[in-house]
Amino acid sequence: MTLVASFVMVPSISRVRDEARKTFLGRNHVIGVGIVNGKARRIAFLLDVDCNSTRIESESWASQHAVRIDFIVVGSPTAALLDFHGR
Amino acid sequence: MSDPGGRIESADIEHAKRALMGVALGRRPRRTRMMHRTATQEQNRSFRVLRENLLGVGVSKNEPGADTLNVLVRKEIGKEVVYSYLDRFGMQNFPVEITVAGSTRAAAQGGQSVGHYTGPTGTISCAVQNENGERFLLGSSHVMAASNRGKIGVDPIWHPGPRDGGTASHRIGILSDFTKIAFGCQIANRFDAALCRPDTLAHATPGLLHLGEVASATAAFPQTKVRKVGRESGLTAGHIIITNLTTIIRYPNGLDALFDGMFAAVGDKGDFAKTGDSGALIVDEKNRAIGLLVGVSDNGLSFGTELGPTLDHLGVELM
Secondary structure (H helix, E strand, O other): OOOOOOOOOOOOHHHHHHHHHHHHOOOOOEEEEEEEEOOOOEEEEEEOOOOHHHHHHHHHHHHHOOOEEEEEEOOOOEEOOEOOOOO | OEOOOOOEOHHHHHHHHHHHHHHHOOOOOOOOOOOOOOOOHHHHHHHHHHHHHEEEEEEEEOOOOOEEEEEEEOOOOOHHHHHHHHHHHOOOOOOEEEEEOOOOOOOOEEOOEEEEOOOOEEEOOEEEEOOOOOEEEEEOHHHHOOOOOOOOOOOEEEOOOHHHOOOHHHEEEEEEEEOOOOOEEEEEEOOOOEEEEEOOHHHOEEEEOOOEOOEEEOOOOOOOEEEEEEOOOEEEEEEEEEEEEEEEEEOOOOOEEEEEEEEEEEEOOOOOOOOOOOOOEEEEOOOEEEEEEEEEOOOOOEEEEEHHHHHHHHOOEEO
16 A cells, blocks of 8 residues: 655745735735734734725635735824824 | 812812822823813823823922822922813812922933924833943934934934923933934835934933833734833833734825834723824833834724844944
8 A cells, every 4th residue: 555645835924924915015905914823824914994805815815825814904004203293 | 179268178189189190100081970071282281291290299288277289290380280180170279289309200211202303202212322331312213303304413302392392491412313214115114213312311211101120122922911101192001913014104294114024012901002102112011122112003003113123223222
């Protein structure tokens, strides 16, 4: 009897994050990409507005890369200073 | 509550003392049934003046022998500042005495207001030193260097910052160094930090307001419990939810800047940080420094850059 083992290489979470950054950042309302939990293979996408097509497109990408994506709608993050120009 | 003649009930004194000591401890007044109205701009200014100066509150007797609220402050403030703050709680007619105790705490310390003389106002991170033992104050580049407009060795830094009533007489030092922010999203930034060379050592006292001594720098990890002291939101607690974050931050000049290696935190009760907290040092439960606050979002996320690489880049260390 012959045993045949097949290995599927799972890329590291940092590599997946880098790949997600290259693929999605600055497109389709994705303004941020980070790691939520490396062991659980969860990454975060920060969105300026909620966008269904982004969720669908990136979730299909996520399943190919064996990660889960947390979508967080943050609007437009701003520098946290006060000045004399209305802030 | 209190009659116009100035006699006050002991329960009212305790109430007023609690309200004022909350300020000294860095707590924002919460909306309660006792809070009669929302704060006006003037009352918010009074809150900040009190927070910068209040050392303690006690009760003493005035000449007719009536109880008087005795407010111990670092620098002279007008009674109207106290009245304006207490007015939020419906307490206007207390007899108040102001006692100036001088500087029993840091003249300029992490967590307090700081600004570039042209207007940008934020928070002092902490005191740092270089290899020659020269002392500096660390803060945000977009505050102390006015988003790349600052002139090293020339521009005065004020404490408190201009938005908190700071003027030329509040100068504490000059801009000594800063990391330039790359706007547009072609180049990723890793730092948003600046150094102020203090005019006197008292203008760069180590440690953080309310939290004390800061331990060594450490990295940001998910779910790490964190705290910070900011000039706007005071002392708050929260935890980190995202690390290795690449994101876009919008600056007051309307330009976006891309940041790499950030982390994001949320508050345990309400927002972890607010506009005006830029530069605040983010520490873990053991006061180990994790990062500098850079930005906030409308939904309550706070964004920071890691402190370790920032210190290395500026050639300084914690003290």
